[in-house]
Amino acid sequence: MTGIGPNPASAAAGGASGPAPRLYGPIRRVLAFALGRFYRIDRAGPALPEGPLLLVGNHPNALVDPGLMIAVSSRPLTFLAKEPIFRMPVLGALVRALGALPVVRAQDDPSRMRENVEALGAAARGLAGGRAIALFPEGRSHSEPSLGALKTGAARLALQAGVPVRIVPVGLTYAEKGRFRSAVRVEFGPALEVSPGPVEPGPVRALTERIGVALRAQTLDLAAWEDLRLIEAAEALDVLATDAPARDPERQRLFARGLALLRAEQPERVDELTDEVLAFQRRLALTRAEAADLGIRYRPWTVLRFVLRNLVALALGLPVAALGVAVFGLPVLGTRLALRIAGTAPDMVATVKLLTALVLGPVYVAALAVAAGFWLGPWWGAGLAVVALPLALFTRRFLARRAEAVRDARLFFVLGNRSARKQQLLGEARALAARVTALADELLPRLTA
Structure with missing residues (x-):
């Protein structure tokens, strides 16, 4: 690339279509160790299939996201990464050692967008050779509550590979992404089977929409961050009523979809329940407790x-x-x-x-x-x-x-066993939990149909 020495796309092209770089294994072990100390990692979903594979993930946590995917994936991954990273002193050497391919975004330098042809060509050859390629189709890391608009690069890459490709959506869900020893779930969804096809606007747009649907099925796709408080509170009440496992990502996604459905059809009912649940949460917060704590019995x-x-x-x-x-x-x-x-x-x-x-x-x-x-x-x-x-x-x-x-x-x-405050809060929680559970039972058939 101009002014920075050898073109990273050319240097990595062989790595995308040939064996994994020699340093990939040691770097993967270091990443797995470091991330495993920082987070409590939960890997979910089926094993990665063999053959041409394209992983697409949501992107809420900058360079941690590709690190986690590398750490938990059973196959070596070749990432498409934004080109400015390749010019950074330490990170540039790291992404080159991992065999990543640079992608120039319009906001980086519109005049150099043509350089992407070489990088995407190298990635397509990697897919044709049976490699696993990974990218983040949102094109940027962000902390917004919903999945961003997807770029069409993933769809174009799959269609131009010249061989059948499996696209696997990867959902990255963090409890508190900046906090030490917080939980993160890396969930691999069912693969989309994609046959070679023309890289034309219609097929590209249709495949991009399929990828978006698959990614949303693996992530919490919220209208606003305020909804997360409501979903977490409602889930905690449901756990209290049913003794189900706490913080279940699949249940949280169902709650999020149910909230969106109910808000579209019965906004007054949503507002009423929201006011009651959040008011209870404020009273509970005075004790610095959570709903699940009310069910604890001390022996x-x-x-x-x-x-x-x-x-x-x-x-x-x-x-x-x-x-x-x-x-x-x-x-x-x-x-x-x-x-x-x-x-x-x-x-x-x-x-x-x-x-x-x-x-x-x-x-x-x-x-x-x-x-x-x-x-x-x-x-x-x-x-x-x-x-x-x-x-x-x-x-x-x-x-x-x-x-x-x-x-x-x-x-x-x-909140000891005989605390009057605990008994009062527990009574309120059970009444609210009954309403939340009844509402969940009402919506569940429509959400899972």
């Missing part, structure tokens, strides 16, 4: 075991965690402060945190090890370098577990 042995377990954890783990805070507290707080001052977009927060840990973390540890070796001796420096990663992981996990324990203890004192 003496369970409480005693909780107390003993946490006392032992404090006695054994607190000194080690205190050392970890002393060593790593400054860079962690510095990263948070920098994110806040910079006004980092929500879809970039996790990417910045992970890149800071993976790139600057080793530099910070090396500097500490050199300082320790200089002041205390080489064995101290070597020891610090060896224990730094286990110490950081232990400290973060210890603090997260103790925060959960504090919350559980506070709930026990606020």
Whole structure:
């Protein structure tokens, strides 16, 4: 490409149609380890089929999204990525090592759009050779509540491959995408079978619409973020009434579709139920509890075991965690402060945190090890370098577990078995849960037809 050395599309073309790059395996293992420490990852859906495969995903979390797809996919993936990434010092080397192909977007440089012909040609040859290609058809990362308008590149690529292609939609659903140890679900949907065809407006538009329908079936497609609060509250009430598993993505998607259907047909009923559910949520929030907490029954042995377990954890783990805070507290707080001052977009927060840990973390540890070796001796420096990663992981996990324990203890004192407040809230919750469950039963046949 002009002004930046060899054309990345040319350099990666062989990787798209030949074997996976040699560094793909080691990089995949590093990504899987790092992302597995940051998130609680749930991989769902069928195994990826063999043969020509095109993965299409929603894109709510910047560079974390392709990292997750690489980490949980059983097959090597060749990504189509926006061209500016290839010019970044560290990320450019990383995406080249993974064999990614650059795509020039109109907002990057309209005069260079013709360069996409070479990248898409390389991707099409990769599909013809039986490879797995991946892209995000929205064309950008964002934090909007619904799936964005899809570009036609995925449809064009599948139609021009010259061989039958399976398109697999991938839904990425984050509980709190910027928070450490939050949950993320990577769900692979049923494959769309696509035969070779003319790359003309009609077939391209029709296939793009099929891809959109398939992607929406794997994601929470909301009209507004305010709907998420209502859906989560309604789902929690349904769990309380039915003892179903909490935070089930499929149930959340059904609630979202049911809400959209009901809003279109009976908006007054939606407004009434919304007011009641959110008013209950506000009363519940005064106790810092969730609806599911109201169903907890405390038994003496369970409480005693909780107390003993946490006392032992404090006695054994607190000194080690205190050392970890002393060593790593400054860079962690510095990263948070920098994110806040910079006004980092929500879809970039996790990417910045992970890149800071993976790139600057080793530099910070090396500097500490050199300082320790200089002041205390080489064995101290070597020891610090060896224990730094286990110490950081232990400290973060210890603090997260103790925060959960504090919350559980506070709930026990606020919502004990005989608490009048608990009984009042539980009665309200059960009445609302009965209404939510009845409404869900009413809509379910239409949503699953």
